[in-house]
Amino acid sequence: PLVAGLGDALRAAGVPVFGPSAAAARLEGSKGFTKDLCRRADIPTAGYVRVASRAEADAALASTFGLPVVIKADGLAAGKGVTVAFSRDEAAAALDALFAEAGGEAVIEEFLDGEEASLFVLTDGTDLAVFGSAQDHKRVGDGDTGPNTGGMGAYSPARVLTPELERRAIDEIVRPTIDALRAEGTPFVGVLYAGLMLTAQGPKLIEYNARFGDPETQVLMLRYEGDLAALMLATATGRLGAVPAPVFADDAAVTVVVAARGYPGTPAAGGAIAGIEAAEAAGAVVFQAGTRDDGGTLVASGGRVLAVTARGPSVAAAQAAAYRGVEAIDYADGFHRRDIGWREIAREAGE
Known part of the structure; x- marks a missing residue:
């Protein structure tokens, strides 16, 4: 809706909006737009090529990128438009899917090695x-x-x-983005979700979202202790x-x-769910x-x-409490990962 101009329509009607204009929402709506902005503003990110045809993509793969390589749909894809290809065959299959329909565009990126983290920043444009x-x-x-999904779980803080x-992510990535959009006449208002790769050279931008994210919102809100409505209104105004x-x-x-069952492909629909009250009684x-x-x-x-x-009090303790809630739920068609938070739990154990 933001990419389609919902924020613009509401502002035109005099309604304060916590969310960007259609022009600023291109940070999420177009991977290519964001990569080009990073190039203009000298924001650290992966090397890339924008392609608008299969022939352009094949040429870029042959001349510019080794393996593994990252292939992204340019537009919105419900969190499932990214393929990390470890072989030429995987890259070809991803491109076949992206260019199956006329008008498709893609971004091909170098693979970044490191650990991912998400940083959330509110901004009123300044x-x-x-x-x-x-x-x-x-x-x-x-x-x-397995394949990418919209997200199978999360923990906070990272x-x-x-x-x-x-500090580096703010100074080198987020603030230059906000300043560049304001200077170009399209100030960003709302929440910027910066998907980061923490490389040996420092944080690099993977992507932006113009929303809090799912499932990240759930863990952020369980920890937030303020008046969210007042904060969002201050941001919007x-x-x-x-x-x-x-x-x-x-x-x-x-x-x-x-x-x-079946997700991220075609999910089984109609399965009965019970036990939510029991899960919440267990503390979830x-x-x-x-x-x-x-x-x-x-x-x-x-x-x-x-x-x-x-x-x-720790990610391990929070994980145990969450899984007690999961085990209280009766949903025969459901499945879940059993290792959410595993990296941080390993770090906690090492301490």
């Missing part, structure tokens, strides 16, 4: 406020195996994004610099996505996504069905 960090788990299977790395910075609990939060918060009421029975109606979320 001032900014950091709104926490998280680490998503995109792959469908344990151990980060301590791998140290205070020094966060250009007063972000006049309100206190966001405050988060010291606790960690973990969310585990329960998805329908259950966010419903792909569900509907069918004559008094809760049933699945989408790929990602539930996000079972919990807090704890």
Whole structure:
């Protein structure tokens, strides 16, 4: 909706909007637009080539990139438009899918080695406020195996994004982005979700989203301790610099996505779901996504069905609480990853 101009229409009607204009929302709506902005503003990101045909893509693969290589749909793809190809055959299959319809565009990128983290920043177009960090788990299977999804779970905070790395990400990536868009006459208002790769050279931008993200929102909100509506209104009305910075609990939060069998392909629909009250009695918060009421029975109606979320003094403790909630739910068609937060839990164990 933001890419389609919802924010512009509401502003024209005099309604304050926490969200960017269509022009600024291209940060999420077009990978190529964002990469070109990074080039203009000298923002660290992966090397890339924009391609508008299969012939251009084949030429770029042959002349510019080794393996592995990253292939991205230029436009919105519900979190599933990215392929990390480890062979020429995988790259060819990804390009076949992208260019199956006329008018397709893609971005081909060098592969970045490192650990991913997500940084969330509110901005009124001039001032900014950091709104926490998280680490998503995109792959469908344990151990980060299988195809990409919209996200199978997350935890917050992402301590791998140290205070020094966060400062660099703000100074080298986020603030230059905000300043560049304002200078070009398309100020960004709302939340910037910066997907980062923490490389040996420092943080590099993978992508931007113009929203909080799912499942990252669940873990951020379980830790946020302020008045969200007041903060969003201040952002929407250009007063972000006049309100206190966001405050988060010291606790960690973990969310585990329960998805329908078949996801991220065609998900099984209509499966009955029970036990949500038991999960919440066990200390979890259950966010419903792909569900509907069918004559008094809760049933699945989408790929990602539930996000079972919990807090704890460590990621390990929060993970244990979230999985207690998952185990209390009766959903025969559902499946979930069993290792959400595994990187941070390993770091905690090492300490």
